[in-house]
Amino acid sequence: MRSSQHFTAAAAAPDWRSWLDQAPAATRVPDIDSRALTRHLEGGAALLAALPARPQRSAAQLALAAAVHEAGRTARTRFLRLHADWVYERLTEGRSRRPQLAELVYAAADAFPGLTPTRATIAAERTALQGDKEGYEIDQGIFFAEVLAAPASGLHLLESMLRPAPSSAALLQQFRRDGRLPLATLTLERRGAAAHLTMHNLDCLNAEDDQVIADMEAAVDVALLDDEVRVCVLRGGVMRHPKYAGRRVFSAGINLKQLHRGRISYVEFLLQRELGYISKMLRGVLQDQPGALQPRQLVKPWIAAVDSFAIGGGAQLLLVCDKVIGADDSFFSLPAAQEGIVPGVANLRLGRAVGARVSRQIILGGRRIRAAEADGRLLFDEVVAPEALDQAVERAVADYDSPAVVANKRMLTLAEEPLEAFRLYMAEFALEQAHRLYSADVLAKVSRA
Missing domain, CATH: 3.90.226.10 (2-enoyl-CoA Hydratase; Chain A, domain 1)
Known part of the structure; x- marks a missing residue:
């Protein structure tokens, strides 16, 4: 598996139209699908890296970025719908470990490059106004929504979060x-x-x-x-x-x-x-x-x-x-x-x-x-x-x-x-709230706060 450093230093981007048409096909073999997803997301990352920062983008560039993000999020969702339990078991060593949310999602970024944003990526985003961010937290929302939607992994995560914080x-x-x-x-x-x-x-x-x-x-x-x-x-x-x-x-x-x-x-x-x-x-x-x-x-x-x-x-x-x-x-x-x-x-x-x-x-x-x-x-x-x-x-x-x-x-x-009702609610909430953070109406309202 490629490292997150390799992912962030992706090679030159392919033509964006062909990239959009080249979503990875699911083989249902986790390792193969994971490597294919990383290769696909590397191309999307390179397309985004070639654009100016979000506040300086033209209307056409904003539309291109939105299309790249949407395609990447669709690919992530398809992968996790098939392999959320496999990913979670890898990250928790067969559910023998109980990482907290931040540790879990950043471990996913390291183990599965492109699946979720790295800690450095989110730290860089935190220096921008909400309306100027790329919206990488939505990718975190996809990850948690699919993990919580998987009954065994979701229940394990809920019970892990009921443990005392390390500090x-x-x-x-x-x-x-x-x-x-x-x-x-x-x-x-x-x-x-x-x-x-x-x-x-x-x-x-x-x-x-x-x-x-x-x-x-x-x-x-x-x-x-x-x-x-x-x-x-x-x-x-x-x-x-x-x-x-x-x-x-x-x-x-x-x-x-x-x-x-x-x-x-x-x-x-x-x-x-x-x-x-x-x-x-x-x-x-x-x-x-x-x-x-x-x-x-x-x-x-x-x-x-x-x-x-x-x-x-x-x-x-x-x-x-x-x-x-x-x-x-x-x-x-x-x-x-x-x-x-x-x-x-x-x-x-x-x-x-x-x-x-x-x-x-x-x-x-x-x-x-x-x-x-x-x-x-x-x-x-x-x-x-x-x-x-x-x-x-x-x-x-x-x-x-x-x-x-x-x-x-x-x-x-x-x-x-019951914990099961809470799990199902939180699986929906995890994705809905992530999208709400970056919705046009919310950004317009908080800009006046």
């Missing part, structure tokens, strides 16, 4: 020693039986970016792994933003300014949050035990305290929490249609809470649900005055500090969202 072990020791874990955008603190996770991305109303996702993954791991913690509490901190200075805010969702600047990553943000920490909040963390038949599943109840608003990604978090307490002036909103992207797994989960009609009103129509209104009772378990939130949280912690709560949470999750 969590050292942070757990720090938390056990100090009872407190300060990270860049949040703080985790043990108070009695509860771990209080307070988000404090203060200047942007707890909007999410890549750093927030990494910090949330670490904090959720630590809260679930710490044996002294039996209940987890999620809340927003006091803001510095001029409009909300001195007030707590739960979350404003995705940071659209960062998306416009090209700094919201497909893998480390959009996929990692769904397959990583949010899934762990719902299903718990899996901890491998030497000699045991099954990993240890650490499940704990999550209580959300909502000040001001939970918008977008913040609203999505409420759908995996076991109790939601809202200030009577707070609201819930999923402005997916306005932003142009898919609101995570909310399309799968929201209907269970509010019903199909209200779910469509929220996701498709942009309806806000205020905690104090009648439909707010479908999303907020308890609504109190802002100054009474602290006491309400304390009562909830006492109520949910019970082994029976943990056991029944596990059974409710099995009944409401």
